[in-house]
Structures are given as C-alpha cells and as structure tokens.
Amino acid sequence: MxxxxxxLGALAVALWILPYGLGSYSIHVVNIAVIYALxxxxxxxxMGVSGQINLAQVAFxxxxxxxxxxxxxxxxxxxxxxxxxxxxxxTATGLLVGIPALRMQSHYLGIVxxxxxxxxxxxxxxxxxxxxxxxxxxxxxxxxxxxxxxSEYLYYYLxxxxxxxxxxxxxxxxxxxxxxxxxxxxDDSLAAGAMGAEIPLLRMTAFVLAGxxxxxxxxxxxxxxxxxxxxxxxxxxxxxxxxxxxxxxxxSLVGCVVGAVGLTLIxxxxxxxxxxxxxxxxxxxVLMVVFAPTGLAGIPSRALEFVRRRGGxxxxxxxxxxxxxxxxxxxxxxxxxxxxxxxxxxxxKDFRGLRALDDVSLTVAAGxxxxxxxxxxxxxxxxxxxxxxFYRASSGKVRFAGRDTTTTRPYTLSLLGLARTFQNLRLxxxxxxxxxxxxxxxxxxxxxxxxxxLWQPGVIRRxxxxxxxxxxxxxRFGLTDFxxxxxxxxxxxxxxxxxxxxxxxxxxxxxxxxxxAAGLNGEEVQQLADIVRSIRDRGTTVxxxxxxxxxxxxxxxxxxxxxxxxxxxxxTPAEVVAAPAVIEAYLGDSAMADVPLPGPGPNPDPGxxxxxxxxxxxAPASKEATx
Amino acid sequence: xxxTLQTLVGGLSLGAxxxxxxxxxxxxxxxxxxxNFAHADIAMxxxxxxxxxxxxxxxxxxxxxxxxxxxxxAIGLVIERVLRPLENKDFDLMLIGTIGFGIxxxxxxxxxxxxxGRAVPSPVRAAPLDLFGVRVRTYDLLVMGVAALAVIGLxxxxxxxxxxxxxxxxxxxxxxxxAVGIDVGRSNAxxxxxxAGLAALAxxxxxxxxxxxxSLGGALGIKGFAAAMLGGFGSIPGAVVGxxxxxxxxxxxxxxxxxxxxxxxxxxxxxxxxIRPTGVFGERTVSRA
Numbered sequence: 001m002x003x004x005x006x007x008l009g010a011l012a013v014a015l016w017i018l019p020y021g022l023g024s025y026s027i028h029v030v031n032i033a034v035i036y037a038l039x040x041x042x043x044x045x046x047m048g049v050s051g052q053i054n055l056a057q058v059a060f061x062x063x064x065x066x067x068x069x070x071x072x073x074x075x076x077x078x079x080x081x082x083x084x085x086x087x088x089x090x091t092a093t094g095l096l097v098g099i100p101a102l103r104m105q106s107h108y109l110g111i112v113x114x115x116x117x118x119x120x121x122x123x124x125x126x127x128x129x130x131x132x133x134x135x136x137x138x139x140x141x142x143x144x145x146x147x148x149x150x151s152e153y154l155y156y157y158l159x160x161x162x163x164x165x166x167x168x169x170x171x172x173x174x175x176x177x178x179x180x181x182x183x184x185x186x187d188d189s190l191a192a193g194a195m196g197a198e199i200p201l202l203r204m205t206a207f208v209l210a211g212x213x214x215x216x217x218x219x220x221x222x223x224x225x226x227x228x229x230x231x232x233x234x235x236x237x238x239x240x241x242x243x244x245x246x247x248x249x250x251x252s253l254v255g256c257v258v259g260a261v262g263l264t265l266i267x268x269x270x271x272x273x274x275x276x277x278x279x280x281x282x283x284x285x286v287l288m289v290v291f292a293p294t295g296l297a298g299i300p301s302r303a304l305e306f307v308r309r310r311g312g313x314x315x316x317x318x319x320x321x322x323x324x325x326x327x328x329x330x331x332x333x334x335x336x337x338x339x340x341x342x343x344x345x346x347x348x349k350d351f352r353g354l355r356a357l358d359d360v361s362l363t364v365a366a367g368x369x370x371x372x373x374x375x376x377x378x379x380x381x382x383x384x385x386x387x388x389x390f391y392r393a394s395s396g397k398v399r400f401a402g403r404d405t406t407t408t409r410p411y412t413l414s415l416l417g418l419a420r421t422f423q424n425l426r427l428x429x430x431x432x433x434x435x436x437x438x439x440x441x442x443x444x445x446x447x448x449x450x451x452x453x454l455w456q457p458g459v460i461r462r463x464x465x466x467x468x469x470x471x472x473x474x475x476r477f478g479l480t481d482f483x484x485x486x487x488x489x490x491x492x493x494x495x496x497x498x499x500x501x502x503x504x505x506x507x508x509x510x511x512x513x514x515x516x517a518a519g520l521n522g523e524e525v526q527q528l529a530d531i532v533r534s535i536r537d538r539g540t541t542v543x544x545x546x547x548x549x550x551x552x553x554x555x556x557x558x559x560x561x562x563x564x565x566x567x568x569x570x571x572t573p574a575e576v577v578a579a580p581a582v583i584e585a586y587l588g589d590s591a592m593a594d595v596p597l598p599g600p601g602p603n604p605d606p607g608x609x610x611x612x613x614x615x616x617x618x619a620p621a622s623k624e625a626t627x
Numbered sequence: 628x629x630x631t632l633q634t635l636v637g638g639l640s641l642g643a644x645x646x647x648x649x650x651x652x653x654x655x656x657x658x659x660x661x662x663n664f665a666h667a668d669i670a671m672x673x674x675x676x677x678x679x680x681x682x683x684x685x686x687x688x689x690x691x692x693x694x695x696x697x698x699x700x701a702i703g704l705v706i707e708r709v710l711r712p713l714e715n716k717d718f719d720l721m722l723i724g725t726i727g728f729g730i731x732x733x734x735x736x737x738x739x740x741x742x743x744g745r746a747v748p749s750p751v752r753a754a755p756l757d758l759f760g761v762r763v764r765t766y767d768l769l770v771m772g773v774a775a776l777a778v779i780g781l782x783x784x785x786x787x788x789x790x791x792x793x794x795x796x797x798x799x800x801x802x803x804x805x806a807v808g809i810d811v812g813r814s815n816a817x818x819x820x821x822x823a824g825l826a827a828l829a830x831x832x833x834x835x836x837x838x839x840x841x842s843l844g845g846a847l848g849i850k851g852f853a854a855a856m857l858g859g860f861g862s863i864p865g866a867v868v869g870x871x872x873x874x875x876x877x878x879x880x881x882x883x884x885x886x887x888x889x890x891x892x893x894x895x896x897x898x899x900x901x902i903r904p905t906g907v908f909g910e911r912t913v914s915r916a
Contacts, residue, residue: 100897104904107662107722111852115893126886235845239730246723279734285727289720290712
C-alpha cells in the first residue's frame with residue numbers, strides 16, 4: 001500500500017514536471033494523447049467493463065466538440081457555459097444510442113452503433129450549422145482566472161487534472177457497487193438479472209458513462225484546437241480508438257489510458273509512414289486478440305499465472321470449511337399471508353408448437369421444502385424459468401408473495417424475494433467469489449446511481465456495509481479461503497456451494513434450486529441436505545429440482561412429479577413413489593426402483609413445518625417495479 | 628410514378644450488390660458464429676483486384692472477376708486460420724479481431740493502389756433499355772442477373788452437395804459434427820473462403836457503379852451488414868430480401884434527402900431493427916437458463 005502511494009506520487013510528480021522537458025510541438029502531441037485517454041476510458045467503461053459493444057464513441061466525442069463549437073460561435077455562449085451544455089448533450093446522446101442496447105447485444109449492437117456513428121458523420125459533413133466539410137473555426141479561448149490557457153503548456157495541466165479526475169471517478173465506479181453490477185452483467189446478464197440487477201437501466205448507464213467521457217474529451221479538444229472538422233470524428237479514428245482500448249486492455253481503465261497515450265505517441269512518431277503504422281495497428285490488434293485478449297494490462301497477471309503454474313508447487317492449503325447453520329426462526333409470527341407463497345395456476349408454455357408445460361398447477365406453502373422430479377425433458381427447468389421471470393407463460397398465472405408475477409421481470413422478482421440457482425452454474429466468471437456474493441447482497445436500486453455524481457461518501461459507506469455482510473456470509477458457507485479466487489478455477493462442488501451462497505445473499509423468501517446435487521459426491525450431497533434444511537429453518541421456502549432420489553426422499557416434505565410438461569402426481573415422497581402414474585412414467589428408469597427411503601441423514605425427516613413464516617425483517621421491501 | 632419506378636430500379640441494382648455482401652456475411656456467421664467485420668474490406672480488395680485485372684492486365688471482365696474471387700478466397704483462408712483459436716469461444720473478441728483485419732486490409736490497399744481511387748468503365752456498352760418509360764442500364768441488369776445466379780448457386784451448394792450439408796451440420800452443432808467425422812476446421816475454412824469470394828463478386832460488380840477507393844468497404848460493408856440484420860442473421864433468403872430493402876431505402880433516401888441519405892438510412896434501419904431484432908427471416912434464439 002505504501003509502495004503504491006509512493007509510486008503514484010512519483011508518477012504525479014513526473015507528469016507535473018513533464019512539460020519542462022518538452023518542445024512546443026511535443027506538448028501539443030501530449031495534449032492530444034490525454035484527450036484520447038479520456039475517450040478510451042469511456043470506451044473501456046462501455047465495452048470492457050459493461051460488455052456493450054460501442055462503436056459510436058467518436059460520435060460522442062464529436063457531439064461534445066460540435067455542440068461547444070456551435071454554442072460558442074453561433075449562439076454567443078461563453079466557453080464554460082457551452083461546455084456544461086455540451087456535456088448534457090452528449091449524455092443525452094448516450095441515452096439515445098443506448099436505446100438499441102435494450103433490444104440487442106453483441107454484434108447487432110456493434111453494427112447499429114457504427115451505423116449511428118456514420119449517420120452522425122454524414123450529418124456534420126452536410127449540415128450548414130456545423131460548417132459542412134470545412135468545419136467550424138474561431139472557437140473562443142477558454143478562460144480561467146490567473147491561467148492563460150492559450151499556452152499549450154498550461155492547457156496541459158488543465159487536461160491532466162480533468163483526466164486524473166476522470167480516471168479516478170472511473171476506477172471508483174468500477175470497484176464499487178455500480179461497476180460490480182456492470183461487470184456482472186457483462187459476464188452473465190441472465191444471472192445478473194436474477195440477482196436483482198436492473199439490466200435495462202444498467203445498459204443505459206453504460207452508454208451514458210461512455211457519452212459523458214466522450215463529451216468531456218470533445219470539450220477539451222475544442223478548447224485546445226479551437227477548430228472542429230468532420231475528419232477528426234471519422235470511422236478510421238473510431239477503429240484506432242478501438243485498437244487503443246484492445247491493445248491497452250479493455251477491462252482495465254488504466255490499460256485503456258496506457259493504450260491511448262501510447263498509440264497516440266506512436267502514431268505521431270510514425271506520421272510520415274502513416275499507412276505502415278495503420279498496418280501495424282491492425283496486425284497488433286489481431287495478435288492481441290488471439291494471444292493476449294486482456295491486452296497490455298492483463299499481461300502481468302497472465303505472466304504471474306504462468307510462472308506459478310510452471311513452479312508447480314501451488315501450495316494450495318485452501319479448503320472448504322463446514323457450513324455454519326443459520327439461527328432457526330423459532331418465534332413464528334402469525335402468518336400474514338392468507339395465501340401460499342407461490343401459486344402456479346394452469347400455466348402453459350409453448351415454444352413454436354412444442355408444448356413444454358401443459359396446464360401445470362402447483363402451490364407451495366411458506367416454510368415448505370418442495371421437490372420437483374420427473375424424467376429429462378419433462379419441463380422442470382422450463383417451470384423454474386417461468387417462475388423466475390425468464391420465460392413468460394403462454395397462458396395461466398403465477399402468483400408469488402401475494403401478487404401476480406406472471407409478467408414480472410427477473411430483477412423485480414429478485415427484489416421481491418425470489419432467488420434461484422442454475423442447472424449448469426452461472427457464476428460471474430471474471431469476478432471473484434467475494435464479488436459474486438457482493439453483487440447479490442446489493443439490494444439497492446439502480447436509480448441510486450445519483451449518489452455517484454453527488455454524494456460519494458454514501459457509496460463508500462454502503463460499500464463498507466456490504467463488505468462486512470459478504471464476509472459473514474462467506475464464513476457461514478465456509479468459503480473464506482476462496483474469497484478472492486476466480487470461481488472458474490475452483491472444483492465443481494465448491495462452485496455449486498458458491499451459487500447457493502450467492503442466491504442466499506439476496507435474502508430470499510423463496511429459493512429455487514435447479515439440480516443442486518448434480519455432480520456432487522456422496523459427502524457433498526450430505527452437506528447440501530444440511531444446508532437446505534438450515535435455509536428452510538431460517539424461514540426461506542425451498543423448491544428444488546433433483547434427479548438424486550435419495551436426496552429428494554429424505555429432504556422434501558412434498559414432491560411434485562412432472563412428465564411431458566404435466567403434473568402427474570403430488571404428495572409426500574412415499575405417496576408419490578407408490579403412484580401408478582409415476583411408476584409408468586419412470587418405467588425402464590431404475591431410479592425409482594431402488595430408492596433408499598430413509599435418507600442418509602440421521603434425522604431425515606424433520607416433518608413439515610407449514611406454520612413457519614419467512615422472517616418479515618429479512619424479506620426485502622420493494623417498491624413498485626419500474627419497467 | 629415514373630420517378631418512383633426509376634428510383635426503385637436504381638435501388639434494386641445496388642440492393643443486389645448489398646444482398647451479395649450480406650449473403651457472404653450470413654454464410655460465415657451461420658457456419659462459424661463469426662461476425663466478420665473485415666468482410667467489407669475483403670469486398671473492397673475484390674473491387675480493386677477485379678478492376679486491376681480488367682483495366683491494367685486487359686483481361687475480359689468475367690475472367691478478371693474470377694481471378695479477384697480466387698485472390699480474396701485466399702485472403703479469407705488466412706483470416707480464418709489466424710482466428711481459429713477463438714472460434715466458438717469468445718464472440719466479441721473474434722469480432723474485434725476481424726476489425727483488426729479490416730484495418731490491415733485497408734492499409735494494404737493503400738500501399739498497393741495508393742490513396743487516389745479509380746473509376747471503372749462499364750463492361751457492357753449497350754445503350755440503356757427503355758421499359759415503360761423507365762431507363763434501365765444494361766449493366767444493372769447484368770448485376771441483378773449475376774446476383775440471382777449466385778443466390779441459386781449457393782442455395783444449391785448448401786442443399787445438394789455433401790460439403791454444403793456438412794457446413795449446415797457444423798452450423799447446427801459443431802461438436803456433433805466433429806463426432807460424425809466432419810472436419811470442422813476445413814469446413815469453416817471453406818465457408819470463409821466462399822464468403823470472401825461472394826464479397827469479391829459484390830466488390831467487382833460494384834466497381835463500375837461506384838468509385839473504387841480504400842473507403843469503398845466502409846460504404847458497402849455497413850449497408851451489407853444492415854441488410855443481413857434486416858433480413859435475419861444467417862438466413863440466405865433474408866440476406867436477399869434485406870439487401871434489396873436496404874438498396875431501395877438507400878436509393879429513396881438519396882433521392883429525397885440528398886446529402887443526408889446515410890443518416891436517414893441508418894435511422895430507419897435502427898428503428899426497424901429495434902422493432903424486430905431478429906429480422907424478417909431470423910430465428911428467435913432462446914437463451915436457456
């Protein structure tokens with residue numbers, strides 16, 4: 001830490017005295033480089049951090065520069081007033097360009113944003129207000145009391161301060177609640193939604209951030225050059241900017257800055273051989289993508305990893321510690337719910353003629369552990385997807401916690417107290433285990449991002465609180481040794497437990513477990529059974545899909561059997577096993593034949609506990625869902 | 628009325644070229660899940676190569692075109708080979724990798740052919756036809772005819788040949804395709820070079836219609852991509868419909884909004900694609916939880 005502050009200080013001093021060693025042309029180049037650094041930060045926030053392919057960054061840059069130019073030369077605004085309006089304009093542009101991201105992702109988004117950027121270039125080269133191909137000259141000099149900004153040396157300091165603040169703010173965003181959610185969305189938007197992240201708002205936020213940085217760069221550019229023309233905002237420059245971000249490392253804002261500054265300097269240095277330089281960038285981008293996808297910023301950690309693997313002596317003393325049960329909720333308050341916690345009324349789900357669910361009805365009382373079994377392809381996971389809002393039922397109703405949630409989005413359901421795990425593990429792969437938990441713990445709504453602009457201490461305080469809670473939860477689930485590991489590097493059984501811990505971090509009233517025992521060994525299945533019982537005893541109702549019949553028989557009070565999309569039996573495990581319809585559905589499947597009726601636990605059946613009510617204090621209060 | 632028809636005819640011939648670009652793009656996307664942003668620049672190289680063999684080497688237009696297709700097919704093979712480690716892994720990285728190749732191809736074009744573009748005379752000297760008062764350039768008819776032949780040829784290849792069927796199998800499930808003994812790498816390489824060849828065909832045909840320079844790819848490519856999206860990603864009939872739609876839209880926008888045609892085209896396109904992200908023939912992909 002001391003070393004870090006020391007090297008930061010040294011860097012600051014070096015940047016401060018840099019102009020003293022530079023000629024007047026060199027400082028101009030450096031000034032341009034700093035502007036590109038700001039642009040690259042915006043690009044990194046949208047692409048690297050949030051996973052939104054944004055090829056309109058030069059358009060944001062252009063909107064900022066042109067708005068300032070037009071307001072100062074045509075409308076007679078002062079530089080700073082125009083600058084504020086220009087920032088507002090780029091933020092609004094960010095919102096507009098972000099709208100398509102609500103409907104499409106990945107390459108679609110790339111093509112649409114590129115198309116919109118082309119449209120913008122087309123407009124500025126033709127419109128009379130933007131001066132056409134000649135551009136706008138005569139932008140007034142920005143004034144600061146006591147500082148003569150016509151000197152490029154002094155302008156450098158202005159840029160340096162803005163860029164440092166911009167980078168600092170960017171890093172603050174990335175490392176706290178908002179950035180964590182953006183990264184979670186990048187890694188797996190479905191799982192992030194199921195953890196309560198409002199995906200549509202987050203996508204817009206990513207574009208607004210990109211726009212803001214683009215606008216800032218545009219304002220500084222207009223103030224520096226005092227002339228704007230279309231060629232600065234060309235698609236070729238867009239691709240150079242992309243090269244900067246990829247070469248520097250799209251996931252690291254510092255990497256983006258290094259890439260931007262480095263490439264601008266190299267471009268200037270090679271300006272006599274610009275075509276060869278272009279050839280060079282292209283080749284380097286291709287090589288980077290194939291051999292070092294995390295860019296320059298990712299090379300140190302990759303090298304470290306390589307050395308460690310070569311060393312072979314990975315002293316891995318990390319172990320999965322035992323689960324510490326929750327305090328059982330004994331004082332049961334009189335049930336405030338007159339109706340069951342979850343009620344599914346004749347739900348049907350069609351996929352293009354294939355009926356995955358056919359008139360399924362199901363009620364789960366609060367405090368129950370419900371098992372859902374059935375042969376493969378009987379519609380179990382589809383049912384979970386309908387309950388958790390990933391699919392919309394073709395007909396029928398779903399009611400959860402006393403309200404109709406048939407058409408409710410996953411993030412709203414999460415805020416209402418529904419959590420789930422996934423059959424084939426959907427952890428956020430680029431986040432650490434701790435961050436995975438933190439994403440789910442964070443129950444604030446996206447609109448609290450205003451704090452980032454106006455009241456940062458609030459963000460920090462919330463962050464501290466969340467980190468304390470995360471530590472507690474990691475301890476409870478015995479995951480402290482893996483807190484800072486990447487989930488993908490851990491054994492399968494541990495990943496399963498992380499998923500349950502992450503789901504429990506949302507303080508759910510209803511937990512849906514999709515094949516939680518798949519791939520676990522006997523001992524781990526036993527631990528799972530203990531965990532699920534403890535979760536129920538703390539007041540969370542559990543519904544699980546499982547093929548491990550031993551587990552279902554010992555754990556569940558009631559079992560529902562699905563076959564070909566319909567419910568064929570429901571009752572206690574013993575009743576269900578004896579039902580003729582079930583035996584028929586499973587005929588040829590030996591699973592039911594040798595069911596060990598009493599489960600592996602010493603106390604296999606704690607008995608139904610229909611009176612237990614979810615702890616009302618732990619149930620998240622949620623405001624009306626926003627769409 | 629006459630004016631509208633005239634715009635329509637102009638749009639259709641350019642649309643046929645966009646359809647060819649979109650088709651190559653769709654073929655590569657559907658077989659390997661790769662969005663090839665270098666596709667447009669391959670088309671640009673194709674346009675330059677065809678014009679060079681036609682004008683400088685004095686080869687007949689059709690022969691020049693064939694040579695250009697072979698050249699770009701080879702470029703396609705190189706790109707596919709370099710990006711193969713990323714196939715079926717990281718979608719976004721592959722996309723960026725192809726953008727890198729696009730930058731390289733543009734630089735190469737400038738190094739070989741310089742920054743000044745060239746105008747290619749039409750290979751068909753016949754006078755324009757007059758159909759019910761609408762003037763149709765004979766070259767436009769040739770372009771539409773060649774495009775139609777290419778569509779039929781590609782459809783026949785995919786449906787009726789063993790290699791085409793293998794390509795379809797790889798598109799559906801590359802692991803299962805490996806399991807039944809299809810060399811996925813080779814199949815993808817073939818798909819990529821056919822895609823590149825189609826790009827060259829589009830580039831070569833568009834040469835006499837537009838001005839050939841290093842930025843030709845930008846203009847041709849984005850509209851080709853837009854066409855592929857509008858028709859439905861990965862769908863061959865979609866590419867044709869989307870290409871013609873973008874061509875006609877473009878031609879109307881140029882007629883009515885003059886300089887702002889690009890802006891109008893992309894605004895309309897963005898709205899259309901927001902209303903129906905899967906395009907006309909696109910399949911709705913269900914993201915499984």
